[in-house]
Amino acid sequence: MKTLKKRRRVQVIVLAVVALALSTGLIGYAMRDGINFFRSPSQVIAEPPLPTEVFRIGGLVEEGSIVRGQGETVHFVVTDGGESVPVAFTGVLPDLFSENQGMVGTGSYVNGVFEATEILAKHDETYMPKEVVDALKEQGVYKETGGS
Structure with a gap:
């Protein structure tokens, strides 16, 4: 009698572990396209990603670099003060997109150019994404503003 109970208990535990591993694998597989890593221009130049990898890049739009x-x-060119990466974007840019302002783009790095599928710009005069601020501080370029 004890061996039957013990066997059932082991079977239930093994089944639960298999179900947990399978569900974790399915969740990871489903989310693989939804996860975009952030990189600064310096990181992109130091370790260029594969052309098939989709990621986010952020920094400041260089002065005089916007060419329509x-x-x-x-x-245009995005910089973090250390390195600069050329960007090509086909579409309508946000209204607040301008030179010397923060931006974050989603896309791929192909043949030395970041081909953006989406561009996000700051939404007011003081906001800048945390990842961009951290990258600019790392390069010693970030200047604190007096905003709230």
């Missing part, structure tokens, strides 16, 4: 081409494609 034919159609909707816009080229």
Whole structure:
């Protein structure tokens, strides 16, 4: 009698472990496209990611770097004060997008150019994403503003 109870208990525990491992694997597989890592321009130049990898890049838009081409494609350069990365974006830029302002872009680094699929700009005169602030502080470029 004891061995039957013990066997059932072991079977239930093994089944629970297998179910937990399977569900964890399925959740990870489902989320693989939804996770985008942040990189500063210095990190992108130091260790260029694969062209198939989608990630976020952030920094300041360099002064005088915005070039509006034919159609909707816009080229500009994003910097963290240490390194600069050229960016190409096809689409409509946010209204608050401008030179010397913070931005975060989502896309891929292909042939030395970050091909952005989405561009986010600051939403007021004092806000900048935490990742961008940290990258700029690391390079010694970030200046505190007197805003709240």
